[in-house]
Amino acid sequence: MNPISYNPYSSYNNYYPYPSYVDYGYAPQYQQPQQAQEENPAKTVGLVALLQAIAMALPKISNYFSAKLMAGKEYTSAENVEKVVDYMKKKNNLNVDVHFINEANKNNISRAYGLGNSLDVVAKGENAFYVDNLNLSQEAKNAGLKSKIAVAPSSKPSLIQHELGHGINATKKFTKLLQKSRRYSVYAPVALLLASKIMPQKENGQQNFIQRNAGILGFAAFLPTIIEEGLASFKGIKSAKEMLKKGLLKGPVKLNILKRNYAFALATYILAGIGLGVASKQTIIENS
Numbered sequence: 001m002n003p004i005s006y007n008p009y010s011s012y013n014n015y016y017p018y019p020s021y022v023d024y025g026y027a028p029q030y031q032q033p034q035q036a037q038e039e040n041p042a043k044t045v046g047l048v049a050l051l052q053a054i055a056m057a058l059p060k061i062s063n064y065f066s067a068k069l070m071a072g073k074e075y076t077s078a079e080n081v082e083k084v085v086d087y088m089k090k091k092n093n094l095n096v097d098v099h100f101i102n103e104a105n106k107n108n109i110s111r112a113y114g115l116g117n118s119l120d121v122v123a124k125g126e127n128a129f130y131v132d133n134l135n136l137s138q139e140a141k142n143a144g145l146k147s148k149i150a151v152a153p154s155s156k157p158s159l160i161q162h163e164l165g166h167g168i169n170a171t172k173k174f175t176k177l178l179q180k181s182r183r184y185s186v187y188a189p190v191a192l193l194l195a196s197k198i199m200p201q202k203e204n205g206q207q208n209f210i211q212r213n214a215g216i217l218g219f220a221a222f223l224p225t226i227i228e229e230g231l232a233s234f235k236g237i238k239s240a241k242e243m244l245k246k247g248l249l250k251g252p253v254k255l256n257i258l259k260r261n262y263a264f265a266l267a268t269y270i271l272a273g274i275g276l277g278v279a280s281k282q283t284i285i286e287n288s
């Protein structure tokens with residue numbers, strides 16, 4: 001997913017044409033802000049306008065953090081990152097293919113794994129991702145390619161540690177559950193709307209629990225994703241720290257740069273959660 005520019009793809013849907021393709025990209029995209037309906041009770045007009053303003057501002061703020069992330073320096077050399085990759089794979093028994101993508105190798109790798117054009121943005125240095133269950137062709141299987149793959153740009157190799165963090169999360173029950181919740185979070189606004197319609201309506205026109213708390217409930221639907229993203233980064237940072245402690249990394253290693261870069265990435269996910277909260281509130285208001 002392209003963390004640099006506003007992109008109308010939903011962050012909560014897979015836009016890759018692979019049925020079982022679960023992609024934990026580096027930063028989410030935004031759902032298109034919903035248009036406020038023209039007719040609203042006078043009471044809610046102010047709130048509607050406010051929500052709309054937030055919905056429109058969120059992608060801009062997110063782009064700011066994405067730009068910061070993309071402008072961030074590498075915390076150490078590519079050689080050191082590769083050592084951390086080996087360490088993460090061995091320590092966690094990860095059966096994952098890892099590739100650093102550039103213009104020269106993107107087509108071959110994409111063809112081999114059947115990744116369509118998803119590596120184009122990676123080659124440009126604008127994305128990184130992990131896929132847990134690729135549908136490999138028989139040819140790819142025969143060639144010994146793995147169905148789990150983590151990719152990062154050659155120009156930004158350190159993003160791979162976060163992606164391998166997703167790989168580790170996928171091996172553990174609880175964090176795997178958090179990962180799975182991501183695909184359902186897009187339905188939060190509609191699910192909340194349905195739930196609030198099913199709830200007994202109050203006679204005096206008062207809002208029910210869901211109507212009152214739609215924003216926070218919508219955000220809560222995205223919270224597992226935010227936590228899982230944070231844990232992926234945490235594991236990437238922790239691994240580098242452990243390697244450093246063991247004296248296995250040569251040359252300058254500036255962990256603060258890594259932490260800063262990952263914090264910018266996490267910020268975009270928090271904003272996406274707020275976006276889902278706003279969308280949920282909007283949906284409830286527009287339908288009441």
Ligand SMILES: [Zn+2]
Pocket residue numbers: 024025026027162163166229232
């Ligand atoms: Zn991620």
